[in-house]
Amino acid sequence: MNKSAKKQIPKIGLGTWLSPEAELYHAVNYAIQIGYRHIDCAPIYGNQTTIGKALHDSFSKKLISRDELWVTSKLWNSYHAPEDVEGAVKITLKELQLDYLDLFLIHWPVAFKKSVGANFVSHGDEFVSLQKVPLNETWGAMEDLVEKGLVANIGVSNYSISKLQSTLNVARIKPFANQVECHPFLKQSELLEFCNANNIILTAYSPLGAGGQSDGERNKGKPLLLANKVIADIAEKHAVTPAQVLLAWQLARNVCVIPKSTNEKRIKENFDAGSVRLSTEDIALINNLNINCRYVDATFFEMPGSGYTAASIWE
């Protein structure tokens, strides 16, 4: 058993989706230097090797010890077959230069053929149905990783209540966390209530509602969360930034956040959101902003012959 099992997940982590390779090494080092103790990674982000170098150097310079850091990564869609799960985590561990992960998540309730590797599919015939590789069988292989000491905790990502319930129905080890898109335009209240009732941590990706927006066409016409007037007014009142308001709102409802930035000023600003206290009135105003707007809407899995629809993923 490794030491990580007793750790608490730090509520603010550094997101690394869409982080430019050239900036990421410095961003991770800087984040650790200023106090981040949680890094969120995934093989599909294509940058784990760079994160691994930064972690290795932070450990060798004694900036931090392995025990003090929480590292999350994810099982990519191409490795859902139970016999492929251990190989996938071992590749991730090698890239990150670690001997265990604090948390390993099933990235999506979507399966690809193994031949796709750590990439995205380009054709519908590269998908595998969940009837063929059931999520609960993948979960069984995730549980084996805990027993082998390769990961301290396991969880899921992009799971709905019904998929979580189905996992809970068979789990020997219950999901530790569900990582989903979450921000005031997509409050995820019912999911949060379900997670709280079942002792599952909800982690918000795209907490600034910004990551998916670089994704051109798909998000055209969707409102900009960081430019929202209610958020801007609350930020002005507290002399903080809109991003800090968005993060402080999540922390107040006990949701973990993993804002992505490779910019020193914004990395620090996001971390400092941990000391921003919103009033009950501010929180009520933000709670009213929900419009069920997903920036990462899963329509990219809808391809002729894929067998998946966004609706079937979120149901």
Ligand code: A2P
């Ligand atoms: P950058 O890396 O240049 O800072 P999310 O985590 O919601 O996906 O948001 C990530 C996006 O928001 C990135 O484009 C990031 O750009 C930007 N961002 C991160 N932190 C802040 C901040 N404090 N204020 C404004 N934009 C931010």
